[in-house]
Amino acid sequence: MKLDIAVLSGDGIGPEVTDQAIKVLKAIAQEFDHSFRFKPALVGAIAIDETGNPLPDTTLDICKHSDAVLFGAIGDPKYDNDPSAKVRPEQGLLKLRKELGLFANIRPVKAYDSLVGASPLKDEKIKGTDISIYRELTGGIYFGDKYLSDDGNTASDLCLYTREEIERIAHLAFKAAQTRNKKLTLVDKANVLESSRLWRKVVTELSASYPDVTLDFLFVDNAAMQMILNPKQFDVILTENMFGDIISDEASVIGGSIGLLASASVGKKHAMFEPIHGSYPQAKGKNIANPVASILSAAMLLDHFGLNDEAEMIRNAVEKSIQLEIMTPDLNRKYNNITTSKVGDFVEDFINNPKDSNINFTNIHLGQSTII
Numbered sequence: 001m002k003l004d005i006a007v008l009s010g011d012g013i014g015p016e017v018t019d020q021a022i023k024v025l026k027a028i029a030q031e032f033d034h035s036f037r038f039k040p041a042l043v044g045a046i047a048i049d050e051t052g053n054p055l056p057d058t059t060l061d062i063c064k065h066s067d068a069v070l071f072g073a074i075g076d077p078k079y080d081n082d083p084s085a086k087v088r089p090e091q092g093l094l095k096l097r098k099e100l101g102l103f104a105n106i107r108p109v110k111a112y113d114s115l116v117g118a119s120p121l122k123d124e125k126i127k128g129t130d131i132s133i134y135r136e137l138t139g140g141i142y143f144g145d146k147y148l149s150d151d152g153n154t155a156s157d158l159c160l161y162t163r164e165e166i167e168r169i170a171h172l173a174f175k176a177a178q179t180r181n182k183k184l185t186l187v188d189k190a191n192v193l194e195s196s197r198l199w200r201k202v203v204t205e206l207s208a209s210y211p212d213v214t215l216d217f218l219f220v221d222n223a224a225m226q227m228i229l230n231p232k233q234f235d236v237i238l239t240e241n242m243f244g245d246i247i248s249d250e251a252s253v254i255g256g257s258i259g260l261l262a263s264a265s266v267g268k269k270h271a272m273f274e275p276i277h278g279s280y281p282q283a284k285g286k287n288i289a290n291p292v293a294s295i296l297s298a299a300m301l302l303d304h305f306g307l308n309d310e311a312e313m314i315r316n317a318v319e320k321s322i323q324l325e326i327m328t329p330d331l332n333r334k335y336n337n338i339t340t341s342k343v344g345d346f347v348e349d350f351i352n353n354p355k356d357s358n359i360n361f362t363n364i365h366l367g368q369s370t371i372i
């Protein structure tokens with residue numbers, strides 16, 4: 001298969017982790033005889049520095065003319081600490097989501113058996129957790145009208161949803177539940193918000209078309225608690241933009257590190273793949289950030305194009321790296337010398353030599369002798 005992939009590596013650790021995903025995609029292309037072309041483009045703080053615009057027109061154009069977008073991370077502390085900044089890196093990502101019509105953001109959350117000890121939550125609570133979060137991505141409070149009074153003392157953000165916006169993502173979430181454990185939980189705040197009551201009404205109506213899926217509802221405050229108390233009760237979670245943002249960061253605690261969580265953002269025409277983590281500016285350039293979220297986002301990209309064996313191979317390689325403790329410092333209790341690029345090298349190596357022994361991999365990637 002031929003794919004043109006726009007690469008928007010962005011700020012902070014974005015370039016370092018995205019490089020590993022590209023390395024891995026190149027290995028897949030070689031093993032499976034595909035042709036992937038990568039087109040870099042600017043986004044975020046680095047784009048503001050170079051062009052004054054967090055999403056330059058050329059970047060948007062490259063994305064619109066590519067088959068998929070691989071996204072790194074955006075954000076820079078110099079904007080976070082300045083509430084009066086008119087231009088912000090995040091505007092680049094939000095505009096990109098809107099312009100590409102990426103209305104559904106899919107965030108899988110999984111507890112790897114060999115990592116349950118890395119989570120602050122109790123092993124028996126999280127072992128076996130496997131959740132797919134469907135977060136609405138182009139509506140709600142993120143995109144509603146914003147207002148700031150002239151005196152600067154009153155502000156508001158409108159949370160607006162239409163039936164159509166709810167229906168299109170709800171269909172995807174129901175269909176996902178059908179291929180999984182057939183349970184869909186709508187997370188909302190219908191006891192307070194009119195927009196949440198519309199979500200409940202529309203999703204309940206649609207459920208008639210998916211009789212094999214059990215639908216239930218949770219208020220978002222309760223859902224936040226349940227996510228920690230008993231995450232195994234969840235299969236597919238469907239929720240609006242802001243609640244999905246918050247609950248997916250919370251869910252990342254289950255996996256042991258936010259550096260593991262990948263995501264796919266899809267629309268009718270376009271698709272983008274990005275880690276859920278931010279730009280982690282403190283780690284920039286240090287080669288210590290966990291590249292797994294970016295590598296697994298590349299696997300989701302392959303799944304999107306029906307390249308499931310290829311995606312599975314990446315996931316197997318990542319699981320192997322975790323088993324052998326070829327992991328970055330956020331997760332590694334044993335070795336302190338495993339860098340971002342080392343993890344990428346390991347996954348690449350596994351793809352190129354899937355039959356090689358564990359001992360060989362461990363020795364090579366821990367920098368030890370290969371002669372044993």
Ligand code: IPM
Pocket residue numbers: 074075090093094245276
């Ligand atoms: C995410 C991020 C973004 C969001 C930020 C960077 C705008 O937190 O993708 O979860 O809030 O959607």
Ligand code: MG
Pocket residue numbers: 245246249276
């Ligand atoms: Mg977020």
